[in-house]
Amino acid sequence: MYTSRAYSAASATAPLAGTTIKRREPTPQDVQIEILYCGICHSDLHTVRDEWNAIMPTVYPCVPGHEIVGRVTRVGSAVTKFKPGDLAGVGCLVDSDRTCPNCKEGLEQFCPGMVLTYNFPDSHLGGVTYGGYSDSIVVDENFVLRIPANLDLAGAAPLLCAGITTYSPLRHWGISSGKKVGVVGLGGLGHMGVKFAHALGARVVVFTTSLSKKDDALRLGADEVVLSRDAAEMQAHAGSFDFILDTVSANHDINAYIQLLRRDGNITLVGAPDQPLPVSAFGLLFARRSVSGSLIGGIAETQEMLDFCGRHNITADVEVIPIQKINEAYERMLKSDVKYRFSIDMASLKAE
Numbered sequence: 001m002y003t004s005r006a007y008s009a010a011s012a013t014a015p016l017a018g019t020t021i022k023r024r025e026p027t028p029q030d031v032q033i034e035i036l037y038c039g040i041c042h043s044d045l046h047t048v049r050d051e052w053n054a055i056m057p058t059v060y061p062c063v064p065g066h067e068i069v070g071r072v073t074r075v076g077s078a079v080t081k082f083k084p085g086d087l088a089g090v091g092c093l094v095d096s097d098r099t100c101p102n103c104k105e106g107l108e109q110f111c112p113g114m115v116l117t118y119n120f121p122d123s124h125l126g127g128v129t130y131g132g133y134s135d136s137i138v139v140d141e142n143f144v145l146r147i148p149a150n151l152d153l154a155g156a157a158p159l160l161c162a163g164i165t166t167y168s169p170l171r172h173w174g175i176s177s178g179k180k181v182g183v184v185g186l187g188g189l190g191h192m193g194v195k196f197a198h199a200l201g202a203r204v205v206v207f208t209t210s211l212s213k214k215d216d217a218l219r220l221g222a223d224e225v226v227l228s229r230d231a232a233e234m235q236a237h238a239g240s241f242d243f244i245l246d247t248v249s250a251n252h253d254i255n256a257y258i259q260l261l262r263r264d265g266n267i268t269l270v271g272a273p274d275q276p277l278p279v280s281a282f283g284l285l286f287a288r289r290s291v292s293g294s295l296i297g298g299i300a301e302t303q304e305m306l307d308f309c310g311r312h313n314i315t316a317d318v319e320v321i322p323i324q325k326i327n328e329a330y331e332r333m334l335k336s337d338v339k340y341r342f343s344i345d346m347a348s349l350k351a352e
């Protein structure tokens with residue numbers, strides 16, 4: 001074991017603060033990474049504040065962070081894919097059982113034995129896993145991703161969650177040129193959804209509650225922006241979408257979006273509000289529409305997404321912050337005041 005610096009929350013109401021945590025020495029299969037940047041996902045905030053208590057109660061102290069980019073510092077004797085000095089990424093998954101049908105299909109995120117990067121039982125050290133708000137992490141090489149060399153590292157970090165979470169459902173639902181795609185909520189996930197849907201050739205419409213984001217949405221790749229509170233603007237799109245990606249983190253009326261789908265259209269929820277969302281049966285059955293969910297993506301697809309980003313030079317639009325601004329960043333995230341992802345410069349942790 002060795003000691004790492006980190007930021008943790010001591011309870012659902014405590015601010016995040018500097019601390020030290022234990023990390024395991026690399027096993028033969030492990031890669032040790034010096035963390036350079038870690039994105040701030042709204043899931044970090046949901047977890048820190050124990051908002052998902054009914055499904056995944058938070059164990060304290062909690063060290064969040066699953067949008068990790070860094071440099072390999074050490075590798076175990078059996079590691080073949082990485083060597084010291086390589087760039088590396090870690091997303092939401094750090095292990096799985098590797099034998100179940102989901103793992104065999106590259107869908108480790110649905111493995112009953114999957115291990116999330118933070119707030120999940122840690123079979124190596126006991127307690128729970130600790131995430132990327134830290135200067136170092138040790139992860140099995142099979143769950144470590146390669147980062148294309150041409151990508152800006154601060155902007156690449158959010159690809160490890162916001163990127164794959166939006167790329168995966170767009171691919172699953174066959175989004176390509178000629179499709180009309182809606183993206184609800186222009187936050188961390190939403191702005192990546194816009195970039196990917198645009199890069200895949202779709203006609204992209206952004207639904208936002210923030211009028212001030214209109215110009216940005218167009219710059220990010222949207223063809224049109226709808227203010228979701230404007231009933232007439234919404235009605236103009238009734239029955240016209242092939243697919244809608246809903247990234248909203250709080251309760252909202254999804255029936256307003258279901259009626260915008262064409263026959264056989266699908267709305268996929270990636271946003272994870274803590275309360276159930278009512279669905280009108282009539283909105284679905286008259287046009288055989290469907291509502292789905294999607295959870296991050298498997299390891300192979302995450303690498304595919306990163307390579308796609310390398311080819312298309314896609315990264316998140318980030319506001320880089322020192323870790324000392326983390327609590328302020330959470331408050332801004334709650335006000336939808338993020339353009340469009342915070343990325344923590346982990347060098348700031350050395351100043352603690």
Ligand code: NAP
Binds near residue numbers: 041
């Ligand atoms: P974020 O950056 O805070 O963005 C969420 C956006 O939703 C906001 O920017 C805002 O967009 C909109 N919004 C917020 N409150 C709203 C409200 N009351 N009504 C309508 N719209 C509202 O969050 P994020 O990091 O993108 O995460 C979004 C959600 O996805 C979170 O619940 C997170 O936990 C979840 N998530 C799920 C997965 C998965 O695997 N499924 C992975 C990562 C994250 P506008 O200002 O444009 O309206």
Ligand code: ZN
Binds near residue numbers: 042043066161162
């Ligand atoms: Zn996330």
